[in-house]
Amino acid sequence: MLDSLYSILPDLNKAFFETLYMVAISLGVALIVGLPLGIALFVTDRGLFFENVWIKQVAGVLVNLIRSVPFIILLVALLPLTQLITGTTIGPTAASVSLSVAAIPFFARLVETSLREIDKGVIEAAVAVGATPWMIIREVLLPEAKPGIVQAITVTAISLLGYSAMAGIVGGGGIGDFAIRFGYYRYDNTIMLTTVILLIVIVQLMQVIGDGVARAVNKR
């Protein structure tokens, strides 16, 4: 058993880094695009300083549209876009495109939810003090929602880890794909178990780190 484990180590190592690569890229994109989108979804809401029904509706529908497509279909449907951006439709970089597209609305909604939990009075007090909208976003909304946003990043990262297992469809590789190909299709329980344990450990680690950071930034 140890022998077979030993023999898969190089492959497993490669898969591990592929997963890391895909999750990191798509998480990064989700942060860069999803955070502003989440803020936009919130501040254009009724009674807030950028109240705008039109933007709110369009952004809301767009987000729901992407979120309602099963990831595996999104993965295939986005192949032309992937080709356009990365010049290829196979490999971890290619898989990162559709992972990013799936992660953006997911993360944006989570950001919106954590912003919604801020006491409206605090925002109002900032308005009453004469602060500009930009100041309110940067110095009230983001700091107040920081624990929630950290949790959102954790949840998004863990979901991306799950989604990345499907990246095998486009030859993306990664641990999930490795488990399916070697463990599931070849009935190799040792590999299956090893990869599953590895995934469990990674998820646990992400959660523990996420919770820790969220607690550290929480001043409430």
Add this chain to the structure above:
Amino acid sequence: MIEVRDVTKIYTAKGKDIVGVKNVSLTIEKGEIFGIVGYSGAGKSSLLRCLNLLEKPTSGEILIDGVPITTLSKKELREERLKIGMIFQHFHLISAKTVFENIAFALRAAGKKKAEINQKTLELLQMVGLENQKDQYPAQLSGGQKQRVGIARALANDPKVLLCDEATSALDPNTTKSILSLLKSINKKLGITIVLITHEMEVVKEICHRMAVMQDGEIIEAGDVYNLFAHPEKELTKTFISSVIQMELPEPLLKGRKGVVIKIHFKGAIAEEAVVSELFQNFKVKGNILHGKIEYIQETPLGIFIMELLGEEAEVKRAITYIKDRIQNLEVVKQVA
């Protein structure tokens, strides 16, 4: 200073119109502390929030220092808001920022330079007595301390007006007292106009110069606090006043009286005179004090006595006339049985 002209605020919720404020006109003078009293839902909060346009009036006009704030652009309104401080019942501090940062935030909103911000924030902290708490987070403070931070933040940009939205309603009586005396001293020292809303008459009695009573979105009675306490006209005003000055005699106690029961209001200097003792010297009546109280409203005494007069009917009548000549406000609660 503040002029409210025929302001109406109507809320629309689920297709229904709810009137928050109805045709309110009001003038608040520079440097005074003005109290608006009413039960919850009376529209006092809506009215207050119209004064810095947290709520936009449906109709009417509001002038602050001659500036019609209802017609300002977004940017102009932001600049005007720097001159209108506001504190809240639940403080509304930024929980992720320290006490110092919370106050500095207001100064940054005004675009002040860093050195100036540091100096001013320290001054403000000193004024509200929180120098030692400057690096703590709001969660580590008591309610009274949080409100002090709120006050410091509201005063950061040297506003002309301070709006207080039930500022002491979440605080215990002792803390309320200390916050009120802080507000009073700010009003005296800085000459800042304070508008406060509350359902606690104690607050009005303690610090307000003038007051208005609101019911169903309208101002039903307004005037000098002392005069309103001495001569309330509307039922609601009386109810509010009786919450701080209990003036009614219990029914069973009143029934058992044989003589004439009178109620006297002593106002101002006369409350300190010996009207009652002169009464007993000059007339052959016996007095029996059933209830008596002297309240000090802004350092002016307001005395209320309920007493029973015993003696010959003619003599009692003369005695009553004697008091009526000296004091306008005498009410015969009960004639001879």
